[in-house]
Each structure stands twice: as C-alpha cells, then as structure tokens.
Amino acid sequence: MxxxxxxxxxxxxxxxxxxxxxxxxxAFYTRVELHNDAAQAIENGLTTPETAADLSLWPDWLPSSLVNLGLDLRGGAHLLAEVKVDDVYASRMEALWPEVRDALRPERDTVGTIRKMPSDPTELRVAISNPDGMSRAITVVRGLSRPVTSATGVGAQDLDVSSDGDQIIVTLSDAEKMASDDRTVRQALEIVRRRIDEVGTREPTIQRQGADRILIQVPGIGSASELKDIIGTTAQLTFNPVVSRGTDANASAGVGNKVVPALDQEGLYYTIEAAPVVTGEELTDAQPSFDQNGRPAVNFTFNAHGGRKFGDYTRDNIGSPFAIVLDDEVISAPVIQAHIAGGSGIITGDFTIEESTNLAVLLRAGALPAELEFLEERTIGxxxxxxxxxxxxxxxxxxxxxxxxxxxxxxxxxxxxxxxxxxxxxxxxxxxxxxxxxxxxxxxxxxxxxxxxxxxxxxxxxxxxxxxxxxxxxxxxxxxxxxxxxxxxxxxxxxxxxxxxxxxxxxxxxxxxxxxxxxxxxxxxxxxxxxxxxxxxxxxxxxxxxxxxxxxx
The missing domain is CATH 1.20.1640.10 (Multidrug efflux transporter AcrB transmembrane domain)
Structure with missing residues (x-):
C-alpha cells in the first residue's frame, strides 16, 4: 500500500x-549583519546609541547565523606573504651570547678572557685569549646544545660548534634549521590569525602555502594596505639595559650593544645591550589603560619565568635606566625607582587612545617570529x-x-x-x-x-x-x-x-x-x-x- x-x-x-x-x-542579510555586529560590540563593552539601534533590527528569539560571503563576493584584501626565516637564526645567535659567556666564565683559568667578535648574523663567534684551552671551550659550549624537537631531527642536536684559530664558531645545525623553519611559519600563521581575529573580521582565509609562505584573504576589509597595517607590524617588544644615550646615530655601540632611535623624540638615540632581559614572548597579557597622569598607556603582565627575570633585574639595578623597545625603537626609557615584583608593569609614551589600543592588541596576539615580506597584494572592491x-x-x-x-x-x-x-x-x-x-x-x-x-x-x-x-x-x-x-x-x-x-x-x-x-x-x-x-x-x-x-x- x-x-x-x-x-x-x-x-x-x-x-x-x-x-x-x-x-x-x-533573506534579511543586511539587517541581521548589523544586528550581529552590534551584539559583538556590546559584548566587548562598546555600548552606544547606534549599536543599541542596530541591535533592535532583528529579534533575539530568531536565529541570527548567516552564510558568510567570501572574498570574491564581498570584496576585501588578498595578501601572499613570505616569512623571512633567516631572521630567526640571527635572533637565536644573539640570544645565545649571554649563555655562552656565562658558561665560559668559570673556565677562565683554562680559556683566558672571552669576548664576542663581529660575525655573520646567522653565527656566533667568540674569541678566547688562550688557544690551548680551545678543546675545553668547545666542550663547554657544546654542553649548551639541546636535542632537536621535531620528528625529522630525532637524535640530532640544535647547535654545531667548531673552531677557527682562537675563535669558537657556533651555528644552528641543519636539522635545527629545518625544525626552526617549520616552527617559525606555524607560529607566524597562528599570530597572523590571532591578530586578524582581534579586529573582528569575518571568516578570513589564512593558510600555509609551500614551505615559507602564507596566504591571507580577508573579506570586508577596505584595502590590502589596511590589512598589512594589522598584520605587518612585527611588534617585537624587548626590555633592554641602557648603556648611554646621545644624538649621534652613527656612534660606536661596541660589541654586544646596538644604537636605536627614540620613538617620540627626533634626534635622540639610545645605546642599549643587544641581549634583552625580558622579551614580549614572555608576556601573558596586555591591555590599554591610562597612567597616573591620565595619559593613554598599556598595562602588561609577564609569565612566571619572565616575571622572575624582570623582578630580579629591577631589584639589582635600582637607579639605572631601562629601555622598553618596540621594533628597534625605544618607546620609553624610565629609571628603575624600586623593585618591581609580581611580573607586571605599564608602558607609557606619547600615545593616542587608538595607538595604545592597537599596541595592546599586537602585544597580546604575540610578536611575529620573523619579518613578513609581501610578495603579492590585491584589493577586491x-x-x-x-x-x-x-x-x-x-x-x-x-x-x-x-x-x-x-x-x-x-x-x-x-x-x-x-x-x-x-x-x-x-x-x-x-x-x-x-x-x-x-x-x-x-x-x-x-x-x-x-x-x-x-x-x-x-x-x-x-x-x-x-x-x-x-x-x-x-x-x-x-x-x-x-x-x-x-x-x-x-x-x-x-x-x-x-x-x-x-x-x-x-x-x-x-x-x-x-x-x-x-x-x-x-x-x-x-x-x-x-x-x-x-x-x-x-x-x-x-x-x-x-x-x-x-x-x-
């Protein structure tokens, strides 16, 4: 039947x-989209008469999920970026110098005096005054190497240590370079994703292409340059000891130091130690706020490891200036007045409210591990x-x-x-x-x-x-x-x-x-x-x- x-x-x-x-x-796409944007803004604490009016455009008891329109339907920006993985090698070598110096100091009776020598950015050269102690020095430095943390580098060490006359040469091993390249691109991919998500864009396409490239497509954004402003800032935050300051951009910095400009004061340059005390990678949070004078600032908090280093340094260097460096520009160089415990502090400078908010977003999302070079950019209107x-x-x-x-x-x-x-x-x-x-x-x-x-x-x-x-x-x-x-x-x-x-x-x-x-x-x-x-x-x-x-x- x-x-x-x-x-x-x-x-x-x-x-x-x-x-x-x-x-x-x-069927009511524009009204629902305005309602959703208003709901998101109110959830983030931005309640205005406009957002309240937009919120009322669609009843809350009806579903509000929409089919998102892609880049080719909505318009937006398209970028193809290459991650400059070589930058990471240079950063690793720069950060390794304090460890090598501290490891060799107890061996001075054998290796003599220790000093850093000029070298290619991807290697570290350390000269010792007693060449007879070279074998002992190499053994000590090799003790700093660690196993490569990747499936393809099982059993390999991350450092290659050799000698050239009275100099120790330290470079990253080939296995570590491969692992580092993969980690760098993955980290850059995740940080780009977080930065774009922070500004509330809809359904971006962010994916890896090849070994060291990232494809970024964001519907609804005004232009490719606007997208580059969001993700192109490296936001490398470091806290460095100040050696001196002056007006000569070409002043000799000395081995282990570098000269960087002041962000807000034209013609002023700081000589700082290249190896930072603490970096932005150890930040756990950053929020826009105001200083004691009511000017825009950024509050920050370190993780336990970074907070301990930050606290120890401020305890031992009261009365010394301390540079807060963002992308090789000193944004603030306060004098340490007291021991700063607890792993938190405040960044002050000549900020607008928008600049302090953007800086907090960049720091909270994390620093890009390497520079991005944009190979292709398109704006679809x-x-x-x-x-x-x-x-x-x-x-x-x-x-x-x-x-x-x-x-x-x-x-x-x-x-x-x-x-x-x-x-x-x-x-x-x-x-x-x-x-x-x-x-x-x-x-x-x-x-x-x-x-x-x-x-x-x-x-x-x-x-x-x-x-x-x-x-x-x-x-x-x-x-x-x-x-x-x-x-x-x-x-x-x-x-x-x-x-x-x-x-x-x-x-x-x-x-x-x-x-x-x-x-x-x-x-x-x-x-x-x-x-x-x-x-x-x-x-x-x-x-x-x-x-x-x-x-x-």
Missing amino acids: LQIELWKRVLIWLTCAVGLWLALPN PELGQDSIDAGKLATIVAFVAVLVFMALSYGLFGLFANVALIINIVMIFGLLSLIGATLTLPGIAGIVLTVGMAVDANVLIFERIREELKTARGPSRAIELGYEKALSAILDANITTFITAVILFAMGSGPVRGFAITLGLGILTSVFTAIYVTRLLIVMWFERRRPKTIEV
Missing part, C-alpha cells in the same frame, strides 16, 4: 521547517564583489527557472511536486550553510547550481520508473510504490559516489575548492532527502485526497 506513517510525515515536515527557520536570516553576486544570482535563477519549466512540461503535476521539493532543497542548503557558518564563494554558487541539476536527476529517475511500472502494474498506487523502491538503488549509487568526490575535494583542496566541495556535499544530502521523502510525501498526500483511478506522469 502507498502510505507513510504519521510520525514520519511529522518528522519530514519538521525537518523542512527547521531548514526554513535556519535559512530565514539570509565591494563593487566587484557585488558584480560577482549579481552574476551568481543570475546564473542560479536561470538554471532554477529552466529546471522548473522543464519538470513542469515533462511530468505535469508530478513535475510541480518535484519543483516544490527543489525549492525546499535550496532553502535547506542555505539553512545548513548558516548552521555551520560556512563561507559562500563563487565556486560555492557553482556547487549550488550543480545541486539543482542533481536534485532533479533523482526525481527524473523516479518518475521514469513510475512510467514503466504503469505499463505493467495493477494500479497507480502500486506503480508509484514500485517506482520509488526500484529507483532508490540508482539514486543512492549516483549520489554516494558524488559525495565521496566532494569529501576528497574538501580534504585535498583549499580555499575556493573547499567552498565548492562544501556546497556540493550539503546539496547532495538535501537533494536525496527531498527527492526520496518530500516528493513522495507530496504525492502520497495528493493521492490520498484524490484517489485517482489512473495517473499520467
């Missing part, structure tokens, strides 16, 4: 209703994005209308049932995209258009099978039932193989390919549901009401 139990009917219509409920916000949306809409509408007309002309009333199911199918796709927060791109629209054709294909298989059964079956009821039963295997086979293809595209692809795979995969699920269950329920409801003796498909 051609019948469907009541609980199945309720479940089918409930599923369709949930899809419509989830897709509803996309909102107008181009709107053109893409219009073109995508036109393609979808043309395909949709053509399919509706074809089905109505080819299969009559049954074709109209298929058309209703097709409309429900499209609504459910947008509902699922909204639910998972997916990003819709032009390839994603292509996936939806392809789904329209595939959804109809399932109905065509069913209706053609019903036509064949009408020639041999006892009546229309049995023909419809057999048509659905015998077409089911062909429908499942076709859609399962296509779904496997979508999964492979998602797993192996990236960017737009993944967008296509997501819409295609979700479209397959919804089209199978609507073809097998929704159209059948519509036909059964019609059949129960009319009880026709014969039917034409």
